[in-house]
Amino acid sequence: MVIAVVGAGSIGRRHADNLAALGEPAVLIPWRSFDRAALEKRSDVKGMVIATATQVRLELIDLCAAKGWPFYVEKPLHWTAQGVAEIYNRAGDLAARSMLGFMARYHPVVQALAAQDLSEVYGFTFEIGHDVRQWRQNWSFPDSYAARPDGGGVLLDLCHELDLALALFPGLTVQAVSSVGHADFNGVDFASRIALADPQGRAGTVAMDYLAPVSQRRSDLAGTDALRRLDLLAATLTVDGPSGSDTQSFPHERNDMFRAITRDWLRLIDDPDAKLHPLAPRLSDMRASADLIADAWTKRRFTGTAKMAF
Template sequence: MVILVIGAGSIGRRHADNLTALGEVTELISWRSYDRAALEKRNDVKGLVIATATQVRLELVTLCAAKGWPFYVEKPLHWTAAGVAEIYDAAGDLAKRSMLGFMARYHPVVQALAAGDLSDVYGFSFEIGHDVRQWRQNWSFPDSYAAKPDGGGVLLDLCHELDLAKALFPDLAVQSVASVGHADFDGVDFASRIALTGGAGRTGTVAMDYLSPVSLRRSELSGGRGLRKLDMLAAKITRDDGNGPETKSFPFERNDMFRAITRDWLALIEDESATLAPLAPRLSDMRSSSDLIADASGKRVFFGTAEMEF
């Protein structure tokens, strides 16, 4: 049996390599080579990875539902609430054996937080930034999915932190979104800051940008029992309860998150009741996060433009 990977960009190739390393027979197919009629005739498929641009994922989810193939779909699911609903309707019960690609939930810092008590947290901030011109080798932003007004932009592209906030504090809702655009890319946000509120007076922000010359991925959680500062790139948590900071570091390799989420998905393919890691993004459990991201995308208000040359 084979696992198909549809989408032969850098993410699709990473998935194919990881599946092969985990002992799976893998077939990588570019979106340009996608032939639904040919795939519908196949009976040798164990599962399917959807690593395409956001705009075409419904077609592949519909195929998987028709064939009964569990799927792994890259994030975000869709940029509108209606699109999210359409995908969930198409997936049906197959969502219980499928995965949404929020692999940052497997970061050791996130797993450590999830294992602790966060009930004292009243304020938080999550931030991720990177100069989009340095994004990937041999990659051009203007020619990419990210430069499209439908399904592109930084809020959707770097939505891991928004999902993490929702995973740790499930009752969060979007209040407002302030965005910065670009004169050459109408409707595409290059920086966005999302204001969120939850129960018990909890408030916070999630910020992402395509502008920072230095890669950053950091968070702060303010609580009655102390301050927690997180550095996702360095894989460190610093806690200070008023008696001085204490830092804990974790072993971390970025591809480990991809491998971990893939292992959980392979377990789901075999048995939907399989034991998964805490916060595992099984698609059937990810509706509220997907709706939150779509809501944030729809609430963007642009306040200016970035000065960035391509």
């Protein structure tokens, strides 16, 4: 039996390599040569990784639902509430054996933080950014999915931090979104800052951009007992309190997160009741996150224009 990986870009190739390393045969299928009828005829497929552009995923989820194939779909699920609802309707009961690709939930700093009592936190900031022209070798932003007005832009591309905020503080809702666009890419946000709040009075922001000259991925959680500072690139968690400061390091490789989430998904394929990581993004548990991201995208208000030459 094999896993079909649809989408042969860098993420699709990473999934295929990780599946092979975990002892799961995979067949890599470029979207441009995808043949639904040919795939439907195969009797050796037990699941699908959907690593395509966001805009074409519904057709693949529909196929998985028809065949009963659990799927792993890359984030974000969709950029509108209607699209999210349609995907969940199509997936049905299969959502309990499928995953949404928020692998940052498996970052060791996030795991350590989630194990703490965060009830005294009253404010937070999450920031992620990097010059989009430096992302990958031989990769062109103007020719990519990210440059499309529907389903593209930085808010959707770097939405891990939105999901992490909600995972740590359930109940958050979008208050406002300020975005920076680009004259050459109408409707595409190059920087977005989302204001969030929850019924307990907790408030904060999530910011992402395609503009930062060096890669950054940091968070601050302000509490009445301590200030927690996270650096997900350096993999450190610093806690400042009345008695001093303590920093913990969590050495890891980025691919460790991909393999950890893949292991959990493979367990789900065989057993929907399998014990998973506490923050595992099982699709059936991720509706609030998918809706939050879609709501944020819908509420974008462009307030400026980025000066970035391509």
